[in-house]
Amino acid sequence: xxxxxxxxxxxxxxxxxxxxxxxxxxxxxxxxxxxxxxxxxxxxxxxxxxxxxxxxxxxxxxxxxxxxxxxxxxxxxxxxxxxxxxxxxxxxxxxxxxxxxxxxxxxxxxxxxxxxxxxxxxxxxxxxxxxxxxxxxxxxxxxxxxxxxxxxxxxxxxxxxxxxxxxxxxxxxxxxxxxxxxxxxxxxxxxxxxxxxxxxxxxxxxxxxxxxxxxxxxxxxxxxxxxxxxxxxxxxxxxxxxxxxxxxxxxxxxxxxxxxxxxxxxxxxxxxxxxxxxxxxxxxxxxxxxxxxxxxxxxxxxxxxxxxxxxxxxxxxxxxxxxxxxxxxxxxxxxxxxxxxxxxxxxxxxxxxxxxxxxxxxxxxxxxxxxxxxx
Amino acid sequence: xxxxxxxxxxxxxxxxxxxxxxxxxxxxxxxxxxxxxxxxxxxxxxxxxxxxxxxxxxxxxxxxxxxxxxxxxxxxxxxxxxxxxxxxxxxxxxxxxxxxxxxxxxxxxxxxxxxxxxxxxxxxxxxxxxxxxxxxxxxxxxxxxxxxxxxxxxxxxxxxxxxxxxxxxxxxxxxxxxxxxxxxxxxxxxxxxxxxxxxxxxxxxxxxxxxxxxxxxxxxxxxxxxxxxxxxxxxxxxxxxxxxxxxxxxxxxxxxxxxxxxxxxxxxxxxxxxxxxxxxxxxxxxxxxxxxxxxxxxxx
Numbered sequence: 106x107x108x109x110x111x112x113x114x115x116x117x118x119x120x121x122x123x124x125x126x127x128x129x130x131x132x133x134x135x136x137x138x139x140x141x142x143x144x145x146x147x148x149x150x151x152x153x154x155x156x157x158x159x160x161x162x163x164x165x166x167x168x169x170x171x172x173x174x175x176x177x178x179x180x181x182x183x184x185x186x187x188x189x190x191x192x193x194x195x196x197x198x199x200x201x202x203x204x205x206x207x208x209x210x211x212x213x214x215x216x217x218x219x220x221x222x223x224x225x226x227x228x229x230x231x232x233x234x235x236x237x238x239x240x241x242x243x244x245x246x247x248x249x250x251x252x253x254x255x256x257x258x259x260x261x262x263x264x265x266x267x268x269x270x271x272x273x274x275x276x277x278x279x280x281x282x283x284x285x286x287x288x289x290x291x292x293x294x295x296x297x298x299x300x301x302x303x304x305x306x307x308x309x310x311x312x313x314x315x316x317x318x319x320x321x322x323x324x325x326x327x328x329x330x331x332x333x334x335x336x337x338x339x340x341x342x343x344x345x346x347x348x349x350x351x352x353x354x355x356x357x358x359x360x361x362x363x364x365x366x367x368x369x370x371x372x373x374x375x376x377x378x379x380x381x382x383x384x385x386x387x388x389x390x391x392x393x394x395x396x397x398x399x400x401x402x403x404x405x406x407x408x409x410x411x412x413x414x415x416x417x418x419x420x421x422x423x424x425x426x427x428x429x430x431x432x433x434x435x436x437x438x439x440x441x442x443x444x445x446x447x448x449x450x451x452x453x454x455x456x457x458x459x460x461x462x463x464x465x466x467x468x469x470x471x472x473x474x475x476x477x478x479x480x
Numbered sequence: 481x482x483x484x485x486x487x488x489x490x491x492x493x494x495x496x497x498x499x500x501x502x503x504x505x506x507x508x509x510x511x512x513x514x515x516x517x518x519x520x521x522x523x524x525x526x527x528x529x530x531x532x533x534x535x536x537x538x539x540x541x542x543x544x545x546x547x548x549x550x551x552x553x554x555x556x557x558x559x560x561x562x563x564x565x566x567x568x569x570x571x572x573x574x575x576x577x578x579x580x581x582x583x584x585x586x587x588x589x590x591x592x593x594x595x596x597x598x599x600x601x602x603x604x605x606x607x608x609x610x611x612x613x614x615x616x617x618x619x620x621x622x623x624x625x626x627x628x629x630x631x632x633x634x635x636x637x638x639x640x641x642x643x644x645x646x647x648x649x650x651x652x653x654x655x656x657x658x659x660x661x662x663x664x665x666x667x668x669x670x671x672x673x674x675x676x677x678x679x680x681x682x683x684x685x686x687x688x689x690x691x692x693x694x695x696x697x698x699x700x701x702x703x704x705x706x707x708x709x710x711x712x713x714x715x716x717x718x719x720x721x722x723x724x725x726x727x728x729x730x731x732x733x734x735x736x737x738x739x740x741x742x743x744x745x746x747x748x749x750x751x752x753x754x755x756x757x758x759x760x761x762x763x764x765x766x767x768x769x770x771x772x773x774x775x776x777x778x779x780x
Contacts, residue, residue, distance in 0.1 A: 150603045199604060239604055254602075277625060280604060295625045319622045322607070337611070337624055360611045360621070377611045402608060419608075444608075 150214045150237070152197035153404070153444035156455050156463045156476075159204055159223075165478050166198045168461040172211055174226055175478055182479045184226030186211070186219070200241025200282055201446060203249065206263055210249050212238030218251050218259070220266060230266030234259060236278060240292075240324065245285035245304060252279030252292055258300075260290075260307060270307030275300065277320065282364075286327035286346065293321035293334055299342070301332075301349060311349035317342060319360075324406070328367040331386070335361025335374055341382070343372070343389060353389030357382060358396070364406030364446055366414075369428065373414055375403025381416050381424075383431050393431030399424055401442070408447035408454045410468035415454045417443035423456075425471050435471035439464055489613065492591035493598075497613045500599055501623045509623075512630025515596070515691055519698040523706075526588060530703075534710045537657065539573045541711070593692070599626055600691030602636030628691075635691035642693035647682030649700035654678060656707045 152169025162183065163175040172195075174183040187193035195213035203210040208229060209221045214237045220229045236255030243250050248269050252258045257272035258279060276296030283292040289310050293299045298314040299321060319338025326333045331352060332344040337360040343352040359378035366373045371392055375381045381397040384390065401418025408415045414428040419442040425434040442459040449455075453465040455476070463476040496518075503514035523530070546567055554560040598610050607624065614620050628636040654674050685693035 149605075151605055153604075237602070297622075318618070320625050322604075337607075338618070338622055359616075362608070377608060402612075404608060 150197035150199075151459065152199050152214065153459070154198035154241075154457060155201040155405070155445040155448050156457050157202055157204060158448070158450040158455065163463065163476060163478075164202055164204070164209060165463045165476070166457065166461060167478050169198045169457070170195055170461075172198065172202060172209070172221075172226075173478055174209075174223070175476075177476075180477065180479060186221055186226045186228070188226070196237075199239045200251075201448075203242045203244045205244040205249075206247075208263060210242040210244060210251075210263070212240070212242050212251050214238060216253060216255070218242060218249070218261065220249075220263065232259065232261055232266055232268075239278075239280040240282040243283050243285055245290075248304065250283045250285065250290050250292075250304075252281060252283060252294075254278035254280065256294070256296075258283065258290070258292055258302070260304075269305075273300070273302050273307050273309075275314075280322045282324040284325045284327050284332075289346070291325045291327060291332050291334075291346070293323065293325055293336075295320040295322060297321060297336070297338075299325060299332065299334055299344065299349065301346070313349070315342070315344050315349040315351065323362050324364040326365045326367060328386070333365040333367060333372055333386075335363065335365060337362070339376070341365065341372065341374055341384065341389075343386070355382070355384050355389045355391070362404050366407050366409060368409045371428070373407050373409065373428070375399070375405075375407060375416055377402045377404065379403055379418060381407070381414075381426065381431065383414070383428065392429070395431070397424070397426055397431045397433065402444075404444040405456065406446040408449050408468075410449055410452060410454060413468045415447055415466065415468055417447060417456055419444055419459070421458070423466055423471065423473065425466075425468060437466060437471040437473050439473060440475065488591070492587060493594055494613050494615070496591055496595045497598060497610070498615050498620055500595060501614065501620050501626065504626055505619060505623050509627055510630060511600070511626040511628065511691070512633065512635055512694060515600075515635070515694050516698050518592075519695050520702060522588065522592060523699065523702045527706075530706060531710065534707065536573065538711045539571060543567055543571055543573065592695070596692050596695055597688070600628065600635045600689040602628060602634075602689065630694070633690055633694075635694065636689045638686050638688060639690035639693060640686065642690045642697060643682050643685035646685040646693045646696045646700070647678040649697050649704065650681050651675070651678040653700045653703045653707065656704065656711075 152166065154166040154169055157164040161176060161178050163177055165173050165175060167173055172186045176183055187195065195215055197214040199214060200212045204223065207223050209223050211219045211221060213219065216234045216237055217231050218238065219231045221227065222229055234253035234255050236253040238251060238253050240252045244263055247263050248260050249263050250258060250260050256276065256278055257274040259272050260269035261267065262269060275294035275298065278295050279292060280295060281293045283290050285304055288304045290302050290304050291299065297317050297320055299317065300314045301310040302308060303310055317336040317338055317340065319336045321334060321336045323335040327346055330346045332346050333341065335341045339357050339359060339361065340354045341357060341361055342354045344350065345352055357376040358380050359376040361374055361376050363375045367386055370386050372384045372386050373382065379399040379401050381399055381403060383392045385392050399416060399418050400422050401420030403416055403418055405417055409428055412428050413434060414426040415423065416426065417423045417439060421439040421442050423437045423439050423443065426432065427434055440458050440460065440462045443456050444459060445457045447454050447456050454468055455463065455465045457463050463478060464473050465476055466473045500514055500518050503517050504511045507513040507517060547564060550560055550563045554563060598606055598613060610624065628634050633639055633642065654677055681696060685696060
């Protein structure tokens with residue numbers, strides 16, 4: 106080891122001191138950059154509930170943490186749930202609320218299903234499940250069906266909240282909205298299965314549940330005796346609604362979480378990599394030359410108005426496609442990312458953004474207008 | 481920023497996320513077991529860096545006696561710093577040597593933290609994010625959702641017991657690794673850091689999914705074992721375990737309080753950084769021998 110002379114020693118000391126400061130500063134900024142980059146993966150429940158339009162009112166979820174009833178003509182807010190002085194915290198709202206018999210049914214991420222009076226937003230009854238509610242409730246013949254992350258599907262009387270039958274439990278959490286058709290409730294579970302149960306008794310209607318290759322988070326859609334449901338195994342499945350036998354399956358390039366849309370003999374859906382597909386409802390063959398590539402994740406179900414297919418992505422890109430060819434007609438930019446399903450009302454397509462704004466897009470030209478939710 | 485994120489994901493986050501899912505498949509679909517194995521494997525992979533850090537800190541610890549003596553002996557800060565630097569040079573120890581391996585490990589720990597937040601998250605958004613990180617191999621993709629259940633714990637939810645364990649193990653590890661303070665100022669800082677860091681992590685563990693807390697606990701336990709095997713207990717005993725003051729310097733280090741004014745002639749071939757700790761200890765032995773010889777001469 107070499108010794109340093111006295112003058113050199115002082116210089117060396119100063120240099121070391123400077124180096125230490127520079128290194129310390131560098132470390133601080135490196136840690137900050139790394140922390141910020143790492144924190145980009147941090148996720149908390151934010152919600153993606155779609156808006157609901159009834160006659161002259163709009164049910165929207167500002168910030169996806171409460172439900173507001175807005176009079177569209179008077180441009181005023183009728184009520185908010187939970188009320189400002191309430192100690193109820195919904196945490197987040199994912200499922201689209203259901204409206205029936207003057208009641209609004211609302212499933213919160215806090216695991217509670219609420220029945221609210223549509224007129225004033227007061228709570229009529231509530232039922233607590235043991236898990237988060239991510240899928241929305243669905244109403245049929247006076248009964249509301251809702252799935253929970255506690256793995257079970259529940260059925261309650263809409264007017265009283267009484268339990269219709271014992272919860273039907275699966276092997277994993279249920280994140281999808283059930284679909285009811287001809288007295289049968291169809292729903293998917295993250296245990297990779299699709300179930301069909303009797304809407305009145307809650308007993309299984311298929312000899313065995315349909316088993317997909319991966320978890321199933323998307324909402325099943327029933328059309329002309331066929332159940333269409335996408336999975337986190339990249340497949341869109343078409344199942345015989347009577348026995349659960351697979352009619353065909355179509356492999357997409359990534360997970361399918363979007364609700365399928367059946368229209369004009371085609372099944373439209375998007376994948377989490379941003380591809381949009383138009384598949385023949387009978388044969389399961391792609392009807393377009395190639396899938397449409399959108400920029401961002403397609404989580405929400407698409408909408409069709411006339412011959413235009415509308416899809417939106419988590420990066421806020423909204424596209425109008427020719428439903429028969431899949432070619433782009435127009436594109437627009439939403440105020441922020443869109444994960445909600447697209448809803449058609451009065452010839453316009455509504456959606457809610459990640460930040461909780463409600464917007465509507467004109468399917469003819471892609472013009473986006475914000476729907477004000479007054480305070 | 482987008483390029484940094486892409487690189488960050490491509491190089492670290494994606495391989496780690498897929499490795500964790502793979503381990504989950506290999507270990508009976510138990511994600512808790514996968515986290516434990518993964519943490520131990522990652523500590524094994526970064527072991528050379530950890531060892532380097534431990535050696536540096538051991539060398540620093542061995543010199544602590546002499547450094548304390550300098551603090552007492554010289555009031556002039558400039559002179560004090562000169563003498564301190566001289567000791568570092570003589571021992572062939574870079575005072576920042578124990579920081580560099582730690583910095584090199586930082587990206588790995590940040591990435592792992594990010595991966596765990598993605599995979600144990602019980603939130604729909606985290607599942608969407610996870611899809612962007614998994615390789616398109618069916619045996620990886622079909623493993624989702626990962627089971628959150630592990631020995632009665634829900635790894636996607638915070639757990640108080642694991643949060644307390646996080647703080648406790650981190651406290652013990654801190655106590656073993658905090659070097660003896662050279663002055664009152666650094667003693668106060670060490671003392672604050674000793675309880676503040678574990679307290680902060682306990683708070684994080686209460687707020688975050690317990691899968692992360694499981695990772696922190698296992699990581700700290702492995703750190704404690706490595707510290708004990710390669711450096712020793714750092715003066716930690718059952719008696720001072722619960723004290724909020726850093727553990728006192730071990731006797732071996734404390735007994736090495738010697739004046740630093742005597743010049744030491746180190747060997748030319750002692751520049752290998754890999755043997756910093758060995759050098760420091762050998763240096764101290766030579767120093768003691770010469771010091772004893774000097775005393776005998778003076779007596780004569």
